Amino acid sequence: MQTFNGLYAITPDTDDSERLIEQVGAVLDGGARILQYRNKGSDTVRRLWQANILASLARSRNALFIVNDDVELARAVGADGVHVGRDDADIAAARAALAPGAIVGASCYDSLELARAAVAAGASYVAFGAVFPSATKPGAVAAPLSLFAEAASLGVPRVAIGGITAANAGAVVAAGADAIAVIGGLFEQADPGTAARTLAALYR
Ligand SMILES: Cc1ncc(COP(=O)(O)OP(=O)(O)O)c(N)n1
Ligand SMILES: Cc1ncsc1CCOP(=O)(O)O
Numbered sequence: 001m002q003t004f005n006g007l008y009a010i011t012p013d014t015d016d017s018e019r020l021i022e023q024v025g026a027v028l029d030g031g032a033r034i035l036q037y038r039n040k041g042s043d044t045v046r047r048l049w050q051a052n053i054l055a056s057l058a059r060s061r062n063a064l065f066i067v068n069d070d071v072e073l074a075r076a077v078g079a080d081g082v083h084v085g086r087d088d089a090d091i092a093a094a095r096a097a098l099a100p101g102a103i104v105g106a107s108c109y110d111s112l113e114l115a116r117a118a119v120a121a122g123a124s125y126v127a128f129g130a131v132f133p134s135a136t137k138p139g140a141v142a143a144p145l146s147l148f149a150e151a152a153s154l155g156v157p158r159v160a161i162g163g164i165t166a167a168n169a170g171a172v173v174a175a176g177a178d179a180i181a182v183i184g185g186l187f188e189q190a191d192p193g194t195a196a197r198t199l200a201a202l203y204r
């Protein structure tokens with residue numbers, strides 16, 4: 001598996017597939033190394049269509065492609081893996097449903113204990129957040145940046161998520177996050193490609 005670090009772009013919920021594809025292309029060209037398709041909507045036809053296109057787009061840029069929540073959708077589009085949280089499939093079940101080398105990422109919120117358990121269950125990476133208040137997910141629990149140093153001994157990549165922007169990402173990288181997962185800091189910006197270049201440059 002490619003090294004799991006750098007800018008981790010997560011797609012916003014949108015029905016505007018054309019604009020989404022254009023923005024994701026710009027973000028990948030700007031240096032995002034990992035792309036997650038995250039759509040909390042219920043239109044399964046649109047989600048399959050969008051995920052298929054984005055899987056091809058990511059592959060064309062040698063980026064990893066992860067599907068949020070939906071193991072079946074990840075398998076259907078040949079994704080590199082899935083990301084699961086407390087309300088989603090468990091790690092072992094997700095891994096059993098995907099190819100042997102699949103990536104299974106786990107949300108660990110503000111809990112080092114959850115991260116230890118996730119790694120023991122086979123998680124490929126652990127994600128902590130929200131590290132800052134998130135307009136995308138206002139109810140997300142707050143996670144301190146200190147978790148990244150504390151989690152260094154777990155031996156898997158540590159991903160930060162929540163309210164990350166060009167203004168605060170430097171502190172997250174300095175705290176030890178191997179990757180920064182970003183939605184609004186990319187897709188709510190006037191120029192997502194430039195925002196991606198700024199954030200990706202923190203890992204060079
Ligand atoms: C990289 C990454 N980290 C955390 C999340 C959040 O997942 P989850 O807690 O399951 O919440 P939803 O995203 O499903 O609302 C994520 N998706 N990606
Ligand atoms: C899914 C999720 N989990 C914790 S915060 C968050 C939303 C991240 O979006 P943004 O980068 O716009 O804050």
Ligand SMILES: [Mg+2]
Nearest residue numbers: 069084085088
């Ligand atoms: Mg989830």
